[in-house]
Structures are given as structure tokens and as C-alpha cells.
Amino acid sequence: MNATIAILTLMAGIGVFLIACTMLSSNLESVCSVKLRNLFAKASDKKLVGVGVGAAATAAIQSSGATTVLVIGFVNAGIMSLTLAAAVIYGANIGTTITAQIVAWGMVDGGSLSFTAIFAALAGIGAFIAAYAKKDRSRKIGGIIAGFGLLFVGLNMMSDAMAGFAEMDSVKSFLASIHSLILLVIIGALLTAIVQSSSVVTSIVITMLFASLIDLEQGIYLIMGSNIGSCVVAIMAGFSSGTNAKRTALIHLLFNVIGVTIFVIAGYIMSFATGGSLTYASIFSGAFPTPEIQLAMFHTIFNIITVIIMLPLTAKLIKVVMRIIPDKEVPPEKADAPRMFYVDDHMLKTPAIAVGEVKNEILNMGQIAMGNFNRSCDMVLNKDLSDKEDFARVEKQINFTNKQLTRFLAKLTKCDLSSKDLAYVTTAFRTINDIERIGDYAENIVGYAEKLSSSGGSFSDDARSEVEEARTYINNLYDKAIDAYTKCDRDIMKEAHAIEQEIDNITTLMAEKHIARLNEGVCTAEVGAEYLALASDMERIADHIYNVAKSVKDVDKPKV
Numbered sequence: 001m002n003a004t005i006a007i008l009t010l011m012a013g014i015g016v017f018l019i020a021c022t023m024l025s026s027n028l029e030s031v032c033s034v035k036l037r038n039l040f041a042k043a044s045d046k047k048l049v050g051v052g053v054g055a056a057a058t059a060a061i062q063s064s065g066a067t068t069v070l071v072i073g074f075v076n077a078g079i080m081s082l083t084l085a086a087a088v089i090y091g092a093n094i095g096t097t098i099t100a101q102i103v104a105w106g107m108v109d110g111g112s113l114s115f116t117a118i119f120a121a122l123a124g125i126g127a128f129i130a131a132y133a134k135k136d137r138s139r140k141i142g143g144i145i146a147g148f149g150l151l152f153v154g155l156n157m158m159s160d161a162m163a164g165f166a167e168m169d170s171v172k173s174f175l176a177s178i179h180s181l182i183l184l185v186i187i188g189a190l191l192t193a194i195v196q197s198s199s200v201v202t203s204i205v206i207t208m209l210f211a212s213l214i215d216l217e218q219g220i221y222l223i224m225g226s227n228i229g230s231c232v233v234a235i236m237a238g239f240s241s242g243t244n245a246k247r248t249a250l251i252h253l254l255f256n257v258i259g260v261t262i263f264v265i266a267g268y269i270m271s272f273a274t275g276g277s278l279t280y281a282s283i284f285s286g287a288f289p290t291p292e293i294q295l296a297m298f299h300t301i302f303n304i305i306t307v308i309i310m311l312p313l314t315a316k317l318i319k320v321v322m323r324i325i326p327d328k329e330v331p332p333e334k335a336d337a338p339r340m341f342y343v344d345d346h347m348l349k350t351p352a353i354a355v356g357e358v359k360n361e362i363l364n365m366g367q368i369a370m371g372n373f374n375r376s377c378d379m380v381l382n383k384d385l386s387d388k389e390d391f392a393r394v395e396k397q398i399n400f401t402n403k404q405l406t407r408f409l410a411k412l413t414k415c416d417l418s419s420k421d422l423a424y425v426t427t428a429f430r431t432i433n434d435i436e437r438i439g440d441y442a443e444n445i446v447g448y449a450e451k452l453s454s455s456g457g458s459f460s461d462d463a464r465s466e467v468e469e470a471r472t473y474i475n476n477l478y479d480k481a482i483d484a485y486t487k488c489d490r491d492i493m494k495e496a497h498a499i500e501q502e503i504d505n506i507t508t509l510m511a512e513k514h515i516a517r518l519n520e521g522v523c524t525a526e527v528g529a530e531y532l533a534l535a536s537d538m539e540r541i542a543d544h545i546y547n548v549a550k551s552v553k554d555v556d557k558p559k560v
Contacts, residue, residue, distance in 0.1 A: 002164075003164075003165075003168065005164065006161045006164030006165050006168075007161070009157055009158075009160055009161040009164065010157075010158055010161035010162075010204075012157050013154045013155070013156075013157030013158035013159075013160075013161060014154065014158065014195070014200055014204070015154070016150055016153050016154030016157060017150075017151060017154030017155065017158065017199075017200055017203060018154075018197060018200060019150060019154075020147045020148070020149075020150035020151040020153070020154055021063065021099075021147075021151070021197065021199055021200070022147075023143055023144075023146060023147030023150065024144060024147035024148060024151070025061045025063045025066060026143075026416045027140045027141075027143035027144045027147060027416075028060055028061055028144055047083065047084075047086075047087040047311055047314060048087070048311075049087075050083075050084045050085075050086075050087025050088045050090070050091060051087050051088070051090050051091035051094070051307060051311070052091060053088055053091060054067060054071075054087065054088035054089060054090060054091025054092040054093075054094075054095060055091035055092070055094045055095040056091070056095065057070075057088075057091075057092070057095065058091070058092040058094075058095025058096050058098075059095040059098045061350065063096075063199075064092040064093060064095060064096035064198065064230060065196070065197070065198075065230065065233040065234070065349075066349045066350050067088070067089075067092040067095070067350075068089055068092055068233065068234040068237075068252055069233060069234065069237045069346045069349045069350075070346065070347060070349060070350045070353055071085045071088050071089060071092075071248060072085075072234060072237050072238050072245045072248045072249060072344075072346050073237075073245075073344035073345070073346030073347040073349075074344070074347075075244045075245055075247075075248045076242050076244060076245040076344045076346065078244075078339075078341065079341070079342055079357075079360075082244060082247060082248065082251070082318050082321075083314060083315070083318065085248045085251065086248075086251050086255070086314050086317065086318065087311070087314065089234075089248070089251060089252050089255065090255065090306075090307045090310060090311065091307070093227070093255070093256070093303045093306070093307065094300070094303045094304055094307060096198060096199065096230070096303075097296070097299045097300040097303055099199040099202065099203070100199075100202045100203070100206065100223075100295070100296040100299045100300070101296045101297075101300065102151065103151070103155055103202070103203045103206050103292075103296070104206055104290075104292040104293045104295065104296035105293065105296070106119050106151075106152055106155065107155070107159075107206070107210055107290075107292050117152075117156070119148065119149060119151070119152040120149055120150075120152040120153045120155075120156055121149060122145050122146070122148055122149030122152075123146050123148075123149030123150045123152075123153050124146075124149070125145055125146075125149070126142045126143065126144065126145030126146025126147070126148070126149055127142070127146045128142070129141065129142030129145060129146075130142030130143050130146055136418060136419040137418070140418065154203075155203060155207065158203065158204060158207045159207045159210060159211065161207075162207045162208050162210065162211035162213055163211050165211070165213055166211040166212060166213050171213065172213065175208075175213055175214055175218070178218065181217075181221045181264060181267065181268070182264070184218055184221035184222050184225060185221050185222075185224050185225035185228070185260060185264065186225060187222060187225060188201065188205070188221065188222035188223060188224065188225020188226045188228075188229060189225040189226065189228040189229040190225075190229065191204075191222075191225075191226070191229065192225070192226040192228075192229025192230050192232070193229040193232040196232060196233055197230075198226045198227065198229065198230035201222075201226040201229070202223060202226055202299065205219050205222045205223055205226070205295070206219070206292050206295055206296065209291050209292060209295055210291070210292055215281065216280075216281040216284065216285060216291050216294055216295060217279055217280065217281040219291075219295045220280045220281065220284075220295065220298050221264075221267075223295065223298065223299050223302075224260045224263060224264070224302065225260070227256045227259065227260060227302075227303070228253075228256045228257055228260055230256070231249070231252050231253040231256055234248070234249045234252045234253070235249045235252075235253060237249065237346050238250070238252075243325060243327060243328060245346075246325050247318075247321045247322065247325050250321050250324060250325060251317060251318070251321055254317060254320070254321065255306070255310055255317070256306075258306075258309075258310065259302070259303070259305075259306030259309070259310070262306070262309065263280075263302060263306075267279065267280055280298060281294075284297060284298050338396055338397045338399075338400030338401070339397075339400075340361060340401065340404055340405070340408075341360075341361060341364050342357040342358075342360040342361040342364065343357050343358060343361045343404075343405065343408050345408070345411070348408075348411055348412065348415060351412060351415035351416060351417050351421070352417075352418070352421060354408075354412055354415075355412070355417070355421045355424060355425060358405070358408070358409065358412070358424075358425070358428055359424075359428075359486075361401065361405055362405070362428060362431055362432060362435065363482065363485075363486070364401075365398065365401045365402075365405070365432065365435050365436075366435050366438075366478070366482060366548065368394055368397060368398060369398050369435050369436070369438040369439045369442070370438065370475070370478050371394065372391055372394045372395060372398070372438075372439055372442045372443075373438060373439075373441075373442040373445075373474070373541060374471070374475070375387050375390070375391050375394075375442070376391065376442040376443070376445035376446045376449070377445065377467065377471050379391070379445070379446055379449035380445050380446070380448050380449040380452065380459075380467075380530075380534065381459070381464055381467060381468070383449060383452055383453045383458060385446075385449060385450065385453060388446065391442075391443075391446055394439075395439055395442075395443055398435070398436060398439040399436065399439070401432070402432055402433070402435075402436040405428075405432050406429065406432060409425055409428055409429055409432075412425055413425055413426075423554055426554070427551040427554045428551075430547065430551065431485075431547070431548050431551050434544040434545070434547045434548055435544070435548065437540075437541075437544045438541050438544050438545065441537040441538075441540055441541045441544075442541075444533070444537050445534060445537060448530040448533060448534055451530055452527065452530060455526060455527075457524065457526060457527040457530075458527070459523070459527065459531060460517060460523055462513065462517065463510075463513075463514070463517070463523065463531055466506070466509075466510050466513065467510075467534065467538075469506060470503060470506050470507060470510065470535070470538045471538070473499060473502060473503045473506060473542075474503060474538060474541060474542055474545065476499055477496060477499040477500055477503060477542055477545050477546065478545050480492060480495055480496040480499055480549065481493075481496045481545050481546060481548045481549035482548070482549075484496055484549040484552055485548050485549055485551065485552060488552045489552065490552060490553065492549070493549045493550060493552050493553070496545075496546055496549040497546060497549070497550075500542050500543070500545070500546040503538070503539065503542040504539060504542070507535045507536070507538055507539040507542075510531075510535040511532060511535055514528055514531055514532060514535075
């Protein structure tokens, strides 16, 4: 094999390997979407829990970059602390080593047929399932099997390329001449920064070792460098976002740099103290069977030990990062600026998690919209406009959320979603519109309060009691609707419908009783006009709230 063919084969292998990683990541995420969402929901400020969540999530979706970018999104949205973010990133570094383990153990000779060839055959089996399966979940499982098989197709092509390079004396002489451990770390970091996948670089290094192009000690330092290079994706995501997102990206970088520095220094000390007889290569070659497995095990143990060292130092690391990237002074006019509470564009890297955060954003939007509804009722009943400024600020937030969440959903629909998640996202467009309308009708009610205040008019005691009764029912309806929406429960939706019907009856009676009071001269026509409009708006608010509950009909009830 000449140099040109070897290079082309290597590029083809890298391409197949990257496609396989993408297939595995997207399909695993879709199949495990509910479990992934539950996994992140269980995350707390307990650092060990965060490490476990990061390791499990990364092992599940086969991408530490995706996990880190997701964490940056959570931090940027203000729903994850820096302490928890650091712990999850630590865990992601452990979880990402599973790819190297799969590759190394897959290269073990299984007799006349290598495991690589056996696993590569899964590409065809998985593709057949994905092409002919009728159920969406079955197609996703087929995609997982095909992706797993393609990993080894790409690996086999890279191995063939490395075997070609191994026949070239010039290549062997060049690689053999690289004795500087620091240079090897730099090369590993640069390669990973260019490819933007530590899994690919790790796999290339393992195939180079398999082809005897490099020795184990060289492979170990290249792998350490790849850990630093893997931070590029996080840095690109973090430094295009807010202050805490930048800090999270820097935590990721410092964690890996510190870990590599400790191991490089320890390696020099061991070698110097023993006259070169004790090295990482000598330690691992005596503990595990083949060079490929030895390298994969080093990769895993290196990250575990780094986590053990850094976990107790997390608070100090965060202090350092906060000094490097201090808080910016926020101008007074921007202090109360509208923002998203749960959703961030970085979450589009992990669509299944993004769907869960969309629901959280919608629930938050509903809560603040109902807060404004109750605030407007207080204004119209008490003719007290002291909360008008707060009302306007919240209404601005509702409109901002409506616009930004609609934009986010439009992007999310273009992602690879399970049929269930796609059904939910489709209904979410209508749901956020219904919640935004609640805010609009509350704004109308504030207008009635202003007119009553300027005219000096007021509702009668009976009218006030009727408004309070309708308000109580509407709040009860909202609680029931949100319960149905959160649990995707049709039985609770029916209970919400019964309350909504009762509100229809109440608002109809409000109009009838108003006419009776008008005939009796208890209230004036001017005040009565505001009262009738208020009753109509309350009935419409109830309709929109019930629409939120009714959206569960379009989404299957989640499996427990």
C-alpha cells in the first residue's frame, strides 16, 4: 500500500467512524430519552451524584462533547450550579473512555475471525432492521446496531491504513524519533482540536499501536493530549454565551490540563528515580494482556484518578475560574431584562434533553402568566394600580418567552426526535400560544382597572364576590390542567374539563346577575360594561387553560 492509498483509506476510516459516532449518539439518545431526562432530573448539588450522572449520560450518548455542551446550556440558563456542572464534566471524562474500551476489546483476536470483523457485520444487520422495521423505536434500535457495526468498519479501515504506514520506513523513522513526551501531548491535543472528537483520535492512536507504528508510552502521552484537545468544543460553546457558561468551559479545560500536568510530572519523576525502568508503559503492560487494552485501561484509570484528585478541590477550582472570569457589572436598565429560564440553543446538541427543558420552560411561563392574571384581578377588585409596573415587566417576560420559545421549537423540529417527542413539540407551539393569550387577557383586565380608577366607579359587593368565585375556579382549573399536562394524564384532563364547564356556567350567571342589578339600579351602565368584558375575558382565559390540558390527547402517556 503506497502513501496516497494509505492516506485516503485513513480519511475514509475517520469519516465512517465519525458517522458511526453520530448514528450511535442520536439513536441512543432517542431510545433513552426518557431515562436521560430522568437522569439529569436526579442531578443535585451532591458532587458524587453529578459525576455519576455525567459518566452515565456520556456512556449512553457516546459523546462527552455533547454532554459538556448540554451542561454549558444548563449553566447558561441558570438551572445548574457551577459546582454541579464541574462534577458532571468530571463524570463525562470518565464516560467517554468507554469508546476506547470498545475499540480495544474489539481488536482482540478471536481465532480465525477477529472480533472487529464480527462486530463490523452488525452494520449490515442494523441497517436491515432500520430500513424495514415498522415501529420508530425498532428503527432507532436498528440505527444503534448499525452505528455500532460501523464503528468497527471505520476501525478496520484505519487499521488497514496504519498497516500501510507501518510498511513505510520513513513513517516509522519519523514516529520513532519523537521522544519528547511534551511534544506527544501537544500533538494529541492538536489532532483532537482539529478533528473535534477525542473518540476518533483515541481510536487512531489504538490502531497505530496495533500496527506497531508507536509504542505504548507514546500512545499514553498522545491520549493525554487528546483529553486537552477535547475541550475545544466546550470552549467554542461556552465563550459564545454568558459569564457562567464561559466559566464552565474554563473548568473543563483546567480540569484536563491539571490532570495531564500531574500525570506528566509523575511520569518524569518515576522515570528519573528508577533510571527509566519504571514508566506508565511498564506498569500497564504487566497488568493487562494486549497493548491496545493496556492503552484503553490507562485512558480510563487516568480519568478516574484525575476525578479523585480534583473532586475535593472543586470549590477552589471554581474560585480560581471566577477570578479569571469575574462577574460583569450589569447596567440597571438590563437588570430586569427578559430571559429564558430553562432553554438554551446549546441544548439542541441533545434534542431529547431539550424536549424536557421545553416542558419546564412552558410550565414556568404558565406560572408567571397566572401570576399576572391574579395580579390583574387584585388591581380591578381593589382599584390599586401600585403593581402596574411589575405587571408590565412580567408581561414583557411572557411575550419574550413566547417569541424565543417558538424560535427554539422551530429549530428543535429539525433535530432527530423520537415520534413521541416530535408529537409533544408539535403541541407545544399551540400550548405556548395559549399561555401567551392568558397574559393578553390579564392585560385587558388591568385596562378595566385603569378605567374604573379614572372614573371613580367600582363593582358592587355581589359583583366582587362573583369575580372572586370565578377567579378561584380559574386557579383550580390551572392547577388541574398543569397536573394533566405534566403527567400526560387523560383522566385528569377530564377533571379539568368539568371545572372549565363550571366556569362557563359561572361567567354566564355573572352576565345574567349583572343585568338584574342594572335593572335594579345597583350598578351603572359604565361600570357594567367593564364587568361584562371582565366576565368574558375570564371565560376565555379558562378556555386557553383547558387547551393546555387538552394537548395531552396528542401525546402518548409516558411509560413509568
